[in-house]
Amino acid sequence: RELCERAVDPLEIAAGLEAHGVTDRTATRFRHRDVFSLAEEMYARAAHDEETAPRPTTLTPTRAHTSWILLTLLPGTLCAATVAALRLTHGQAHAIALAVGVLAAVLALRAALTRGPLAPTNGTLPGSARHSSGSRAWTCWLVAYALLGDGLLEAAVAGGPDALPGASADSSWAVATAPVLALSLACAPAAWCAHLFAVSARRRLDTSRGLEDFTASARPLLLGAFALFLSALSALLAVCGVVLGESPAYAQTVTLGALLLLARLLTAHGFTHAPAILLGAAAAAEATALATVFAGRLPGCGFLATPVETAADTWGPGTVPTLVCSVAALTLLVHATRTLTRASAHAPVDQPC
Structure with a gap:
């Protein structure tokens, strides 16, 4: 009664019924062909407050708001400015530029994730705040590994590192700025793909006449938005690699970008548990790989480092993040195709995109 009123x-x-486990088969017990038909009768029978303002029409969320468009451009802009400042400064000015740039980029990214299609639309679920904070911590680790991890692993396998990380090619601990810059620039395409998916799914929800019908039409939308983002990220990687004169590291960066996008899409639609677990598992796997290399230097523990060292020597240090992020991203993709294609995942909310 509360839902209907x-x-x-x-x-x-209809979305609320599906969230409570009511299917089309259940609706037939009440002499309705599907959940949508049952919902129409329940809506007609319920008492409604005539003074309640009607919800905006479906066309309202199709308009992209200038505020979140600008916010999604900020992380990439500030990250690019930071990279440029680091290449033009030395000494104390270099350290100041690094500290200010990282802080500004992090704050810009946080602002971009609190507005628009990448922002959570249902933060009242039990444990959602805890899972969201955990996801942010693991995301920071994964991005930091993209910046420093491959260089550290390569230096550790060679017996180092002997110095602090550096951006020069001859440094014993190389820093990969191109992947991080591409990921920060990809915040804008990620928001656009999420917006496109949300709007298209809402339109299909308006025209669908059954839960299975909606799921069948929403799955291609999700996969299409996912593929569109990966294409945009690959293009940004190519440009950043050429401009910065670095290896674009396609495999590890694309798989990381796929993992982060899927985790954010699920979080934005209220599914925070699975992203937190998968992001945490990926971060733990990368940390364990690094730890085994250093632990292998202890007397009698050389066997611990053998798997990671063999993989790094054979296929390169990027094998570890590629394998870890690809498994986690594939798992989240399977989960997303089951949850984000349900009508309850696109229930109308009071806050517009």
């Missing part, structure tokens, strides 16, 4: 259209009731 506060609902402003039958679609909200």
Whole structure:
């Protein structure tokens, strides 16, 4: 009764019924062909407050708001400015530019993830705040590994590192700025792909006449938005690699970008548990790989480092993040195709995109 009385259209009731496990087969027990038909009758029978303002029409969220568009451009802009400043400064000015640039980029990214299609639309679920904070911590680790991890692993396998990380090619601990710059620039395409998926799914929800019908039409939308983002990220990687004169590291960066996008899409639609677990597992796997190399230097523990050293010598240090992020991203993709293609994942919310 509470769901029906506060609902402003039958679609909200249909999404709520599905979230509670009501299927089309269940609806046939009440002499309805599907959950949508059952929701229409429930909406018609419920008492509604005539003074309640109607919800905006479906066309409202199709308009991209200038505020979140600009916010999604900020992380990439500030990251590019930081990289440029680091290449033009030395000594104390170099350290100041690094500290200010990293802080500004992090704050810009945080702002970009609190507005628009990448922002969580349902933060009242039990444990969602805890899972979201955990996801942010693991994301920071994964991005930091993209910046420093491959260089550290390569130096550790060679017996180092003998010095602090440096951006020069002859440094014993190389820093990969191209992948991080491409990921920060990809924040804008990620927001656009998420917006496109949300709007398209909402339109399909308006025209679908059954849960299975909606799922079948929403799955290609999700996979299409996912492929579009990977294409944009690959293009940004190529440009950043050429401009900075570095290896674009396609495999590890694309798999990391796929993992981060899927985790954010699920989080934005209220599914925070699985992203937190998978991001944490990926971060733990990368940390364990590094730890085994250093632990292998202890007397009698050389066997611990053998798997990672063999993989790094055979296929390169980027094998570890590529394998870890690809497994985690594939798992999240399977989970996303089962959850983000449900009608309840696109229930109308009071806050527009």
